[in-house]
Amino acid sequence: MAASGRLSPPFPTQKLITGAVDxxxxxxxxxxxxxxxxxxxxxxxxxxxxxTKKKELLSTLYQRGKRYSPGVQDVYDHDFxxxxxxxxxxxxxxxxxxxxxxxxxGTSRETSGPCS
Numbered sequence: 001m002a003a004s005g006r007l008s009p010p011f012p013t014q015k016l017i018t019g020a021v022d023x024x025x026x027x028x029x030x031x032x033x034x035x036x037x038x039x040x041x042x043x044x045x046x047x048x049x050x051x052t053k054k055k056e057l058l059s060t061l062y063q064r065g066k067r068y069s070p071g072v073q074d075v076y077d078h079d080f081x082x083x084x085x086x087x088x089x090x091x092x093x094x095x096x097x098x099x100x101x102x103x104x105x106g107t108s109r110e111t112s113g114p115c116s
Contacts, residue, residue: 041097049094049101057084058107 040047061079076083086107094101 037096044097046095047097049092049096051092051094053090053092056088056090057081058086058088059084 037047057079060073060075061083062075062077063079067073089106090103091106092101092103
């Protein structure tokens, strides 16, 4: 705000972030992670991969793909947010040493609360 109490004119945004990635630095990072995974496997320590997927609208909205069910389901022809009953958030945890994992489905936008 200017000293007179009025808003100062807006400034245009500047492109300062190039988005360039140093491939050697990135390769070094992945090699370090691979070495830590090997060490953990040798020691019998779980190696966990934790991921969350895109939030999906929860409702009878149109989704491309196949659906396995005994019959046809009527759905809305568009996936507008106001037609949704909520949001579904998938979180997965996988132990690559023991080849086991689990998936939780939550209904909260940030930290998943369990579905009811």
